Amino acid sequence: MTAYDDGNIFSKIIKGEIPSEKLYEDANAVAIMDIMPQTRGHCLVIPKAPSRNLLDASDETLSAVMPLVAKLARAAKAAMQADGVRIAQFNEPAAGQTVFHLHFHILPMYEGVELDLHSNRSADKAALAEQAEKIRAALNAG
Numbered sequence: 604m605t606a607y608d609d610g611n612i613f614s615k616i617i618k619g620e621i622p623s624e625k626l627y628e629d630a631n632a633v634a635i636m637d638i639m640p641q642t643r644g645h646c647l648v649i650p651k652a653p654s655r656n657l658l659d660a661s662d663e664t665l666s667a668v669m670p671l672v673a674k675l676a677r678a679a680k681a682a683m684q685a686d687g688v689r690i691a692q693f694n695e696p697a698a699g700q701t702v703f704h705l706h707f708h709i710l711p712m713y714e715g716v717e718l719d720l721h722s723n724r725s726a727d728k729a730a731l732a733e734q735a736e737k738i739r740a741a742l743n744a745g
Protein backbone atom coordinates (compact mmCIF):
# COMPACT_ATOMS: atom_id res chain seq x y z
CA MET A 604 0.00 0.00 0.00
CA THR A 605 1.19 3.55 -0.72
CA ALA A 606 2.78 5.25 2.31
CA TYR A 607 1.08 8.14 4.12
CA ASP A 608 2.04 11.53 2.67
CA ASP A 609 1.50 14.54 4.94
CA GLY A 610 1.17 16.92 1.98
CA ASN A 611 -2.57 16.14 1.83
CA ILE A 612 -5.20 18.82 2.40
CA PHE A 613 -6.54 17.38 5.69
CA SER A 614 -3.06 17.28 7.20
CA LYS A 615 -2.79 20.99 6.35
CA ILE A 616 -6.20 21.68 7.90
CA ILE A 617 -5.19 19.81 11.10
CA LYS A 618 -1.98 21.87 11.28
CA GLY A 619 -3.98 25.08 10.72
CA GLU A 620 -2.11 25.83 7.50
CA ILE A 621 -5.32 26.22 5.51
CA PRO A 622 -8.73 27.39 6.73
CA SER A 623 -11.80 25.24 7.31
CA GLU A 624 -15.29 25.65 8.75
CA LYS A 625 -14.47 23.89 12.02
CA LEU A 626 -17.18 22.25 14.11
CA TYR A 627 -15.19 20.57 16.85
CA GLU A 628 -11.60 19.85 17.86
CA ASP A 629 -9.98 17.81 20.60
CA ALA A 630 -6.59 16.16 21.09
CA ASN A 631 -7.47 13.27 18.79
CA ALA A 632 -9.56 14.69 15.97
CA VAL A 633 -11.20 17.60 14.18
CA ALA A 634 -14.65 17.85 12.62
CA ILE A 635 -15.21 20.26 9.72
CA MET A 636 -17.79 21.05 7.05
CA ASP A 637 -17.12 19.41 3.67
CA ILE A 638 -16.56 22.16 1.07
CA MET A 639 -18.20 20.12 -1.70
CA PRO A 640 -21.20 18.76 0.17
CA GLN A 641 -23.28 15.89 -1.16
CA THR A 642 -26.14 16.81 1.16
CA ARG A 643 -27.16 19.68 3.45
CA GLY A 644 -25.01 19.41 6.59
CA HIS A 645 -22.31 17.15 5.10
CA CYS A 646 -19.38 17.15 7.49
CA LEU A 647 -16.17 15.22 8.06
CA VAL A 648 -14.53 13.72 11.14
CA ILE A 649 -10.76 13.55 10.74
CA PRO A 650 -8.47 11.83 13.27
CA LYS A 651 -5.26 13.78 13.83
CA ALA A 652 -3.02 10.71 13.84
CA PRO A 653 -1.46 10.19 10.42
CA SER A 654 -2.95 7.33 8.47
CA ARG A 655 -3.85 7.12 4.80
CA ASN A 656 -7.20 5.46 5.47
CA LEU A 657 -8.85 2.69 7.51
CA LEU A 658 -6.47 0.08 6.10
CA ASP A 659 -3.37 1.45 7.86
CA ALA A 660 -5.04 3.08 10.90
CA SER A 661 -4.16 1.85 14.38
CA ASP A 662 -6.77 0.40 16.73
CA GLU A 663 -6.10 3.36 19.05
CA THR A 664 -6.95 5.85 16.30
CA LEU A 665 -10.13 3.99 15.36
CA SER A 666 -11.26 3.57 18.97
CA ALA A 667 -10.76 7.25 19.70
CA VAL A 668 -12.55 8.51 16.60
CA MET A 669 -15.74 6.40 16.60
CA PRO A 670 -17.42 8.13 19.56
CA LEU A 671 -16.81 11.43 17.78
CA VAL A 672 -18.32 10.07 14.55
CA ALA A 673 -21.45 9.16 16.53
CA LYS A 674 -21.48 12.54 18.29
CA LEU A 675 -21.30 14.42 14.98
CA ALA A 676 -23.93 12.13 13.41
CA ARG A 677 -26.38 12.92 16.24
CA ALA A 678 -25.63 16.65 16.16
CA ALA A 679 -25.80 16.99 12.36
CA LYS A 680 -29.06 15.02 12.18
CA ALA A 681 -30.64 17.14 14.90
CA ALA A 682 -29.30 20.47 13.64
CA MET A 683 -30.34 19.84 10.04
CA GLN A 684 -33.67 18.27 11.04
CA ALA A 685 -32.70 15.32 8.85
CA ASP A 686 -34.66 12.07 8.69
CA GLY A 687 -31.57 9.88 8.90
CA VAL A 688 -27.81 10.01 8.68
CA ARG A 689 -25.36 8.00 6.62
CA ILE A 690 -21.70 7.41 7.47
CA ALA A 691 -19.29 6.88 4.55
CA GLN A 692 -15.60 6.14 4.47
CA PHE A 693 -13.52 5.37 1.34
CA ASN A 694 -10.28 3.42 1.09
CA GLU A 695 -8.04 3.93 -1.96
CA PRO A 696 -8.95 5.48 -5.33
CA ALA A 697 -10.82 2.41 -6.57
CA ALA A 698 -13.22 2.90 -3.66
CA GLY A 699 -13.65 6.62 -4.33
CA GLN A 700 -11.06 8.06 -1.92
CA THR A 701 -9.67 11.41 -3.08
CA VAL A 702 -7.95 12.79 0.05
CA PHE A 703 -5.43 10.38 1.54
CA HIS A 704 -5.77 11.06 5.26
CA LEU A 705 -8.34 8.95 7.13
CA HIS A 706 -11.75 10.63 7.42
CA PHE A 707 -15.40 9.76 7.94
CA HIS A 708 -18.23 11.43 6.06
CA ILE A 709 -21.33 12.38 8.07
CA LEU A 710 -24.21 12.66 5.60
CA PRO A 711 -27.59 13.84 6.89
CA MET A 712 -30.34 12.21 4.77
CA TYR A 713 -33.80 13.57 3.93
CA GLU A 714 -36.81 11.46 2.93
CA GLY A 715 -36.98 11.17 -0.86
CA VAL A 716 -33.73 13.10 -1.48
CA GLU A 717 -30.74 11.41 -3.13
CA LEU A 718 -27.14 12.42 -2.36
CA ASP A 719 -25.41 14.75 -4.82
CA LEU A 720 -22.40 13.30 -6.63
CA HIS A 721 -19.19 12.87 -4.64
CA SER A 722 -16.87 15.94 -4.81
CA ASN A 723 -19.11 17.58 -7.37
CA ARG A 724 -19.39 21.32 -6.66
CA SER A 725 -18.25 23.81 -4.03
CA ALA A 726 -20.81 25.05 -1.55
CA ASP A 727 -21.88 28.60 -0.95
CA LYS A 728 -19.65 29.79 1.93
CA ALA A 729 -22.47 31.56 3.74
CA ALA A 730 -24.69 28.47 3.59
CA LEU A 731 -21.88 26.32 4.99
CA ALA A 732 -21.26 28.81 7.80
CA GLU A 733 -24.95 28.85 8.68
CA GLN A 734 -25.13 25.05 8.79
CA ALA A 735 -21.93 24.92 10.83
CA GLU A 736 -23.38 27.32 13.38
CA LYS A 737 -26.41 25.05 13.83
CA ILE A 738 -24.28 21.92 14.15
CA ARG A 739 -21.99 23.59 16.72
CA ALA A 740 -25.09 24.61 18.71
CA ALA A 741 -26.39 21.02 18.61
CA LEU A 742 -22.98 19.74 19.75
CA ASN A 743 -22.98 22.15 22.68
CA ALA A 744 -26.55 21.18 23.57
CA GLY A 745 -25.98 17.50 23.41
Ligand code: 5GP
Nearest residue numbers: 612623636637638639693699700701702722
Ligand atom coordinates in the same frame (compact mmCIF):
# COMPACT_ATOMS: atom_id res chain seq x y z
P1 5GP B 1 -12.89 11.21 -0.04
O1 5GP B 1 -13.26 11.02 -1.47
O2 5GP B 1 -11.40 11.22 0.10
O3 5GP B 1 -13.57 10.27 0.88
O4 5GP B 1 -13.47 12.61 0.36
C1 5GP B 1 -12.76 13.77 0.47
C2 5GP B 1 -13.77 14.86 0.81
O5 5GP B 1 -13.05 16.01 1.15
C3 5GP B 1 -14.70 15.24 -0.35
O6 5GP B 1 -16.04 15.09 0.07
C4 5GP B 1 -14.35 16.69 -0.64
O7 5GP B 1 -15.48 17.45 -0.95
C5 5GP B 1 -13.71 17.14 0.65
N1 5GP B 1 -12.69 18.16 0.50
C6 5GP B 1 -11.71 18.19 -0.44
N2 5GP B 1 -10.91 19.26 -0.25
C7 5GP B 1 -11.39 19.91 0.85
C8 5GP B 1 -10.99 21.09 1.54
O8 5GP B 1 -10.03 21.78 1.18
N3 5GP B 1 -11.73 21.45 2.62
C9 5GP B 1 -12.81 20.73 3.04
N4 5GP B 1 -13.46 21.16 4.12
N5 5GP B 1 -13.22 19.60 2.41
C10 5GP B 1 -12.52 19.20 1.32
